[in-house]
């Protein structure tokens with residue numbers, strides 16, 4: 454690994470630990486810090502339709518990016534996921550159960566040494582409530598929050614409560630707003646909130662001025678795909694105005710035998726952060 458930015462250029466950094474030991478927000482006097490992470494191809498694809506739904510293609514997913522994704526989870530006290538993810542998990546076509554994954558014992562020990570619970574809590578955002586909560590999440594001792602429409606069907610809410618969820622109703626109709634999601638989790642005392650959800654939730658958070666930081670892995674491959682057969686970072690109606698981000702760091706992970714990748718941290722500028 455090489456650090457390209459900020460200077461000085463630094464060659465031969467180990468990958469493991471890169472995101473564990475970096476000082477990260479928030480400062481004690483600040484509120485929460487909300488961040489997300491994506492891996493994309495050079496042509497901006499984050500997932501491809503394989504006939505039974507979209508998945509992150511093997512041509513861009515890789516163990517080194519996965520390690521950093523897990524390190525970011527190790528830093529979190531709450532993860533945001535979605536109803537769709539839990540449906541895909543139940544159908545056997547989603548990556549792993551929510552981090553931290555079983556193969557990352559060292560990250561659990563790291564959290565223990567930092568005085569953190571073994572696993573971050575989980576906040577599920579869903580309008581449909583059409584999913585089942587995997588028992589494992591509760592067995593791991595996590596608190597499970599369900600952000601659901603205020604008008605959601607009572608029997609669906611009751612089923613999720615029986616499965617261990619604590620319900621946080623969001624106002625304003627079918628779709629949650631980014632600032633509302635952020636404030637609900639801040640009020641519960643969470644300081645580092647990691648969205649491991651996909652492009653619809655990323656849009657919700659960015660449109661609501663609620664995302665502080667985007668971690669972006671770009672795999673140096675072009676993968677193509679017909680219109681409608683892939684997803685990009687943000688899905689949904691165009692944003693009102695563009696949202697500006699500032700580069701905070703950039704690492705190159707060369708791969709002499711094939712496609713390398715780079716890892717960037719991009720912080721939302723104050724104008725893009727209205728939450």
Ligand SMILES: NC(=O)c1ccc[n+]([C@@H]2O[C@H](COP(=O)([O-])OP(=O)(O)OC[C@H]3O[C@@H](n4cnc5c(N)ncnc54)[C@H](OP(=O)(O)O)[C@@H]3O)[C@@H](O)[C@H]2O)c1
Nearest residue numbers: 491492499507535536537579580581629650651652653654
């Ligand atoms: N390449 C990458 O780094 C990367 C990272 C993450 C995800 N992905 C891919 O992205 C795809 C989708 O991921 P995802 O399902 O986790 O995320 P998503 O597309 O952001 O979320 C979709 C679901 O989240 C709920 N949702 C989103 N915004 C909402 C809002 N404002 N209010 C209420 N509910 C809302 C809805 O659930 P209900 O339908 O239950 O209402 C919706 O169906 C997958 O194919 C995944 O592989 C790729």
